[in-house]
Amino acid sequence: MGAIYVDQTRNRALINDDACVECGTCYRGMSTEHLNPVMVRAVRKAAKFLRFRFEPEPDVCPTGAFEMNELEMPRLIRQIFSDPVVEHKSTGIKGRGTEEVKTNDVSLRVNSGEVGYTIEFGRPGVGVRFSDIQEMTRVLAKEGITFEKNNPITHLMIDTRTGDLRTDIINEKILSAIVEIKTTIKEVERVLEIVEQVGERIDTVTAVGISTRCEDGEDKVLAPLLDKLGYYYSRAKTNMGLGRITNQIVLKHAEAVAP
Amino acid sequence: MTNTLHRYGHAESFKDDYIIFAIPSKGKNDEDCIPKLKQFLRICAKYNPSNMGNGNRGSLAPEKGLHPTAHWKRDATPDWEKVIDGVNKPGTVSAVFASEEQAHACLKEVIAADFGISVNMSTSVENAKRAAETCGIKRHSVEYALAFNDPHDHLPNSQVLGLSTMCGHGMVSFNMARKMLDMVREGRRTTEQAVTTLMRLCPCGVYNPERAKRLLEAACKEQR
Structure with missing residues (x-):
């Protein structure tokens, strides 16, 4: 972030509070x-x-x-979305992340014929303000796209139909945040176009992850489409399909509703 | 956490970058998962990983209360046991491998252990596909990383990006990566010393020291 600098007149290192995203690297990482x-x-x-x-x-x-400040809302939101060892209470996951398709073999968050997206703002290393994220969520909402419920950004929306975020946090700067959505395969081209177009208007970087469920171990739908549309992808996170439901209460519920 | 997905590089540059991680799903298989996560890490530790992490610390962590002599003789020995002992609540645990053979061997034993927890591999698309085929399993889902969208030219050059994005949470800043690159280039630090400095800053333990060494050595030969 470049938030720490040496003040030439005082000859002391200072922290620019507006630029600082409270990631804790200076305190915990050093x-x-x-x-x-x-x-x-x-x-x-x-x-x-x-x-x-x-x-x-x-x-x-x-x-x-270095010492960490005692943070209160709205500034506390910076730490929640920037420090990976701080747990976000809404997801139970540390940092700004969510389970995405990492647990898809258990949760089926993205099922056959569906495409999941993780649109990450501010990453890598640039940072983003919530007002810029709202630019994107508003456009996506206008297109009728629904947001993943179990996602930290969705929890900060005051209205998921408009994509509006809470006003008290709108000017806060964070290291990065992920908007998660899901569509059918038909909408992939349009969604990726929107992300690019809105990206031009906001002063940060975006990184998109796009996911699907494999059929018999193969992705015969999304990868060919990305190739056709000219998107470059060399790296992936691959769920190997080894997970299953083991919590007793969930298992009992599943048995109870089974035909 | 997409902390391993958006590493900068072409598919060939992930030839020594295989991350295997286990993650329980909240409310579905997180009951009594801690012994399983620890056992997962113990299996990984047998196959000579380059790094390991539990979400709170990696195999090399920052040290508090150093003596000034540490500037000449800092301990850079990975501590797998501290990573394993540090697993105290459900979360992601991971191991990084620099060779395909080690990654495949580890994955085979993880499959045999049958923890019932989701296991993912983060590497190039082809590497993961080959791993699944070799280990006799079928991939369930895949998430592709598309290229960074940077219309306002915020990002640094590819050498700095390659080093910095190995901590997907951004704890290895562009400035720190650039500084270590310059120090190696000018002969003020060895590649090993530079890599351990970068590795300590990544609390998840997914920073790949072998790949970082290779990138630093390549960057010394050609400045971009």
Whole structure:
């Protein structure tokens, strides 16, 4: 994000609170020493004066200077969507993610003939404001597309028919967020077109994941269509089909409703 | 978490990048799943992974309270046991392999263990297809990563992107990847030292040190 910078007048490192997405990398990701700050600054000053290159480990904070702020809403939303080790209560999954098709063998979230999309904003490494995400959700809603219910962004919508997000968070900046939708195969071309068109209007990057259920271990529908439409894809996340329902209460329910 | 899907590179660049992960489904098979997730990681640890993670820490983690001498002799030994012991609630656990043979062997044993938990492989489309065929299973679902859409030119060059996107959660920033690339290029750090620095920043343990080394070495020969 480039939120940390050295203020030239004060000669101290500061954090630009508006740019900071509260991902916690500076605090949690850095190793620390606990050296005396006065001594560290003196060494740096001497090295600078003598034109020596001061070359500490880039991932070590010599003074352990970072502390996490106590966050409250709406700023807390930054941490929820930016720090992967913070759990999002609505999904039970850490960070901004959802189960997507990773558990499709158990949940059948995307079934035969359906196509799932994960439209991720701000990724990689650029960040996004909720107002930009709303640009997309509004257009998708206008097209009559329904949003995945068990998704953190859907939970922040005040109306899923319009795609409007909560007003208190609309200007907050986060590292990334995923909008999840599902359509039939016929709508793939239109949806991907929309994502590209709206992407031009919002000041961030988008990364789309597109998924389907395989038939007899093969995807004979989506991949050929992507090829035909000229979309490049080299990498995939593949669900190997080893999951099954094992929770007792769900199993009993399934048995009870079985014909 | 699509934290392993959007790695930057062509299919050929994933020849040493196989991530196998297990994930329980909330409310469907998450009861008593912790012993299964730990056993999954124990199986993975047998097949010489390059990295492993439990969603909270990888095999190399940041250290608090270092002594200044650590700048010359930091421990860079992966700690599989800490990753396994750290699994204390349902979530994604993962292992990264740099060779196809190891990934296939691991997947075969995971299939035989029959945990009933969803298992995914994140790599090139063809690599995963071949893995399923070799292990005698049929793929259930597949999610393709389309290319990044960057109409406003926010993204850095392909070398920085390749290194940075191996932590899909963005904990390895462009600036940090660029800095390590420059340090290696200028002979101020070895590729191994640079890779361990980058790896420590990824809390999920999906950063691939072998691929990172290869990308760094290639980047040193040709600046873009």
